[in-house]
Amino acid sequence: MEVLIFLALLALGYGVGTHREQSHFRQLQRREYxxxxxxxxxxxxxEALPDDRETTLLxxxxxISSDYFKTFVASLINLVGxxxxxxxxxxxxxxxEAVLRMKEQAVAWGATQVLNVRMETSNINSETxxxxxxxxxxxxxxxxxxxx
Amino acid sequence: MILTTLEGVPGRRIVRHYGLVQGxxxxxxxxxxxxLAGLQNIVGGELTGYTELLxxxxxxxxxxxxxxxxxxxxxAIVNVRFATSSVAQGAAELLAYGTAVFVE
Numbered sequence: 001m002e003v004l005i006f007l008a009l010l011a012l013g014y015g016v017g018t019h020r021e022q023s024h025f026r027q028l029q030r031r032e033y034x035x036x037x038x039x040x041x042x043x044x045x046x047e048a049l050p051d052d053r054e055t056t057l058l059x060x061x062x063x064i065s066s067d068y069f070k071t072f073v074a075s076l077i078n079l080v081g082x083x084x085x086x087x088x089x090x091x092x093x094x095x096x097e098a099v100l101r102m103k104e105q106a107v108a109w110g111a112t113q114v115l116n117v118r119m120e121t122s123n124i125n126s127e128t129x130x131x132x133x134x135x136x137x138x139x140x141x142x143x144x145x146x147x148x
Numbered sequence: 149m150i151l152t153t154l155e156g157v158p159g160r161r162i163v164r165h166y167g168l169v170q171g172x173x174x175x176x177x178x179x180x181x182x183x184l185a186g187l188q189n190i191v192g193g194e195l196t197g198y199t200e201l202l203x204x205x206x207x208x209x210x211x212x213x214x215x216x217x218x219x220x221x222x223x224a225i226v227n228v229r230f231a232t233s234s235v236a237q238g239a240a241e242l243l244a245y246g247t248a249v250f251v252e
């Protein structure tokens with residue numbers, strides 16, 4: 001019985017998880033294409049910006065979780081070591097989502113550029129439940145626009 | 149209060165420097181949201197409940213940082229950084245820190 005439940009969860013995780021991942025990647029690509037003109041850089045203003053600029057703090061964040069199938073695969077790879085491709089995909093999705101949210105905020109505010117972008121990743125796992133992987137990713141930076 | 153991740157405020161000159169300010173908050177996850185998240189963990193994807201929870205918490209830590217800067221008499225915080233860490237079972241600490249300054 002337990003084996004049956006395990007297999008059912010594995011199948012559900014694989015089916016739904018893969019579908020959601022693929023549609024998320026497609027959506028990311030579309031949104032990134034729309035926002036391609038906004039320049040985002042990870043360096044700051046070492047030299048003073050002109051007076052006629054306004055700035056604001058922008059933060060984009062997302063909490064993303066692994067699925068049952070990914071967690072299982074990762075635990076298997078853990079035995080032999082090596083790259084965990086399933087988690088690489090997961091984190092890539094999260095990071096792109098966080099950056100996109102920041103960029104969307106920037107566009108809504110009217111920014112022409114986002115400077116000094118930083119990214120932060122942290123595990124907000126509760127240790128009580130084994131294998132529960134939830135990761136928070138934030139991207140933040142300073143948006144600038146011309147003063148009206 | 150001007151908040152920025154840059155080292156200065158564009159078009160303004162920093163005239164006084166008050167040093168490091170920080171704000172932090174520790175949030176426990178809501179039990180209902182935790183159960184929902186447990187279910188979502190089977191299929192994966194974004195945990196919307198947690199995203200919102202942490203956004204609120206981050207806002208709270210920023211507010212505390214701003215309050216501290218206000219007490220010092222600053223009118224801007226430059227070089228703002230964020231950090232998150234899991235401190236105990238099901239609890240996360242959100243920290244915001246920066247340098248309080250006075251700009252013209």
